[in-house]
Amino acid sequence: MLKKINLSKYLAYLFLIVLCLIWIIPVLFGITTSFRTEAEVVSSGFRLLPESWNFENYKAILENTSTAPILRWLFNSLFIAITHTFLVVVVISLTGYGYTRINFKGRDTLFFTLLGISFFPGVVNLIPSYKIIDALGWVNTAWAMIIPGLAGMGNIFLVRQFLKGIPTELDESARVDGASDFRIYYSVILPLIKPVLIVCGLFSFIGSWNDFLWPVIVYTDVDKMPVTAGLLLLQDIYGNYRMIGQLVGSAILAIIPTLVLFLFAQKHFLQSINLNSGLKG
Amino acid sequence: MKKRSFTPYFFIGPHLILFIVFILVPTIYGIYASFTKWNLLGDPVWVGFENYKTILFDSTSTFNAQFMNGMKNTLIFVGLSVPILIVIPLMVAVALEHKKVKMKGLMQSILYIPGLISISAAALIWLLIFNKQLGITGNVFGSQIPWPANQPYAWIIIIVITVWGGVGGNMIIYRASINGVAKDLYEAAEMDGAGSIRKFTSITLPSIRFPLIYTFVMTTGGAFNVFGQPLMMTKGGPQQSTHVLMMYIRQLAFGHGESIAGMASAMAVLLGLVILVISAMQYYVMNRNAS
Numbered sequence: 001m002l003k004k005i006n007l008s009k010y011l012a013y014l015f016l017i018v019l020c021l022i023w024i025i026p027v028l029f030g031i032t033t034s035f036r037t038e039a040e041v042v043s044s045g046f047r048l049l050p051e052s053w054n055f056e057n058y059k060a061i062l063e064n065t066s067t068a069p070i071l072r073w074l075f076n077s078l079f080i081a082i083t084h085t086f087l088v089v090v091v092i093s094l095t096g097y098g099y100t101r102i103n104f105k106g107r108d109t110l111f112f113t114l115l116g117i118s119f120f121p122g123v124v125n126l127i128p129s130y131k132i133i134d135a136l137g138w139v140n141t142a143w144a145m146i147i148p149g150l151a152g153m154g155n156i157f158l159v160r161q162f163l164k165g166i167p168t169e170l171d172e173s174a175r176v177d178g179a180s181d182f183r184i185y186y187s188v189i190l191p192l193i194k195p196v197l198i199v200c201g202l203f204s205f206i207g208s209w210n211d212f213l214w215p216v217i218v219y220t221d222v223d224k225m226p227v228t229a230g231l232l233l234l235q236d237i238y239g240n241y242r243m244i245g246q247l248v249g250s251a252i253l254a255i256i257p258t259l260v261l262f263l264f265a266q267k268h269f270l271q272s273i274n275l276n277s278g279l280k281g
Numbered sequence: 282m283k284k285r286s287f288t289p290y291f292f293i294g295p296h297l298i299l300f301i302v303f304i305l306v307p308t309i310y311g312i313y314a315s316f317t318k319w320n321l322l323g324d325p326v327w328v329g330f331e332n333y334k335t336i337l338f339d340s341t342s343t344f345n346a347q348f349m350n351g352m353k354n355t356l357i358f359v360g361l362s363v364p365i366l367i368v369i370p371l372m373v374a375v376a377l378e379h380k381k382v383k384m385k386g387l388m389q390s391i392l393y394i395p396g397l398i399s400i401s402a403a404a405l406i407w408l409l410i411f412n413k414q415l416g417i418t419g420n421v422f423g424s425q426i427p428w429p430a431n432q433p434y435a436w437i438i439i440i441v442i443t444v445w446g447g448v449g450g451n452m453i454i455y456r457a458s459i460n461g462v463a464k465d466l467y468e469a470a471e472m473d474g475a476g477s478i479r480k481f482t483s484i485t486l487p488s489i490r491f492p493l494i495y496t497f498v499m500t501t502g503g504a505f506n507v508f509g510q511p512l513m514m515t516k517g518g519p520q521q522s523t524h525v526l527m528m529y530i531r532q533l534a535f536g537h538g539e540s541i542a543g544m545a546s547a548m549a550v551l552l553g554l555v556i557l558v559i560s561a562m563q564y565y566v567m568n569r570n571a572s
Contacts (some may be wrong), residue, residue: 003475008477009377009381009382010383011376012375012376012377012379012382013376013382015373015376016377016382016388017388018375019369019373019392020391020392021447022387022389022445023392023395024443025302025410025417026406026407026410027394027395027406029406029409029410029417030406030409035411041415042414059475062518073313080402083290086522087510091295091296092296093300094291094296095292095293095295095296095323097292098289098291098292098293100294102288102293104289107289110293112302114297117305117308118300118304120553120557121502121504121505121506121553121556121557123506123530123549123552123553124307124308124311124312124546125303125304126307126309126311126313126534126548126549127307127321127542127545127549128307128314129303129304129307130364130534130545131307131310131321132303132306132307141460146413147299148299148303148375149303150296150299150303150305151296151299151303161540175456181288182291183293183384185292201333206397209399210398210399210400211414212399212400212508212509213506213508213509213527213531214402216512216531223429227399228399228400228402230399231399231401231402232401232513234405235405242407244402244412244415247405247407247408247409248405248406250405251401251402251405252402252406254399254401254402255397255398255399255402257395258398258399259394261397262390262394262397264557268394270390281340
C-alpha cells in the first residue's frame, strides 16, 4: 500500500515537471535569443544561454520607428486595453445593478433573451461589425477595439449572479434613508461587488491586449494598430532568419505587460473560478 | 414617481444600446448578407440561396473548393486539438491535487502563463523553436525538414502552440472542481480498497461532469474559430492543407481585390450553424450519459 502511494507521487511529479519544462523552455529560449548577436544566431547550434548578453537587437527594434514602430504599438495596446477595461467595469456594474436591484416589467425575460442571442456564434456578425465600425468612422482608431466588446453578456451574467448572492437589506436600509438608486449603486453595491469586478476587469484587459482576428481586420494604418496586429507584419520585415533575434525580441516586449499584470494579480487569475457558481454542478 | 420610471433606462440602457448596435444588428445583418451579392461598399443585392448553392454544390466553383477545404481543415484542427485540451488539463489537475506533491502554485503558474500570451507573440517564439537552422527541432532532434512547410509537421506545430496556450484555462476549472469533491468519498473508497485509477473513474469523473461538459462545449466552439495559429505559423500551407475556414472568410471579405462579402457571410453562417449544432449535440449526449 505504502509503495503504491509513492509510485503515484513520483508519476505525478514526473508528468508535471516534464510538462513544466516544455512549457517554460520556449519562453526562456526566446528571451536568451533576443540577447544574442546576429553572428551568434547564425553560427551557433542550439544553446540555451547566449555567448554574451548584448542589447543590439533591442536597440535595432526600438530604432525602427517607420515600418515597425513597436513602442507606438505597445502604447496603442495599452491605451486600448486600459480604456476598454475601465469601461467594461462601468458598464457591467451598472447593468448588473439594473438587472437585479431595479424592478421593471419584463426584466428577467429581457435579460435571458439577450443572453440567448449572445450565444449565437460571433463569426456571423464579424463582417457587418466591420461595416458598422466603418460607418461610425472608427476604422483605424482605438474605438474600433474599445467599444464593441462592451456589448458582451458574459461578464454581466457573472456580476448578476454575484449580486443575487448579496442580501438586499443594505440597499433597503439606504433606500429608507432616502438614497437614490445611483447613490445605492455607487456607495453600497460597488464596494460589495469589487471581487467580481476585479476578475472581469483583469480578463477584459488580457482579452483586449491579446485580441488578434479583429485588429487584423480593422487596422491597416501601421501607426494606429495594437501590438498583436503589428507582430503579424514583422515576419515580412524581419523575415530573414539572420534577424530572428529582433523578431523574438519584439515578441518578448509584447508579452511583458500581461506577465507583469499576472505577477501582481496572480491570485485573482487563479481563483477566478470560485466566482463562477454556474460551474459547480 | 416619474423619476423612478426613468431609472431602468439609466442602468441597463447604455448596455442595451451597445448590444443592439454591436451584437443584434450585425448578427441579423450577417444572416441577411449571406443571401446577397455584396462588396462591402455598395448595397447588397438579394440573390436568394445562390451563395449557399455555389458553396455547397457547385464543384466547378473556387468558393466550393475553398469552403470544403477550409471546413475539412477546421474539422481536422478541432478533432486534433480538443481531446488534448481536455485530457492534459485533466491530468494536470489530478496530478496537482495529489496530496504529496509540493510547489503546486509554481507549477500551476508556469502552465497557466502561456494562456496570457497573444497568438502572434507566441507564434514568433515557437517559430524560433521550430526553425531548421536555429531551433530545437533542427539542432537537438536533428530534423532537417522545415516544419511549417511540410506535413504532418505543419499540423503538429499548430497543435503544439494551441495546446501550449490552451491548457491553463481548463486546468484551473478542473482543479477547482476536483477540490470541491467531498473528501470523505475518497476516504470511503480507500477503505474499500479502491486504487487511484478506480477512484478517478468512479468518483472524480462523475463528480465533475458539469465542468467537463462546460469545458468540452466551450473548447470545441473556440476551436472552430481557429485563425491565428495557422495564419502565423504556416500561412495556411503547405498547399493550403492548414488553410482553415476563418482564413478564407477573412480573405474573401477583407482581402486584396474586390470584397466578396456576401459569399463570405454565407460561409460564416454555415460555420456558425455547424458550431451551434455540434455544441447542442455535445450538451445533449453528455448530459444524457451523465445522468
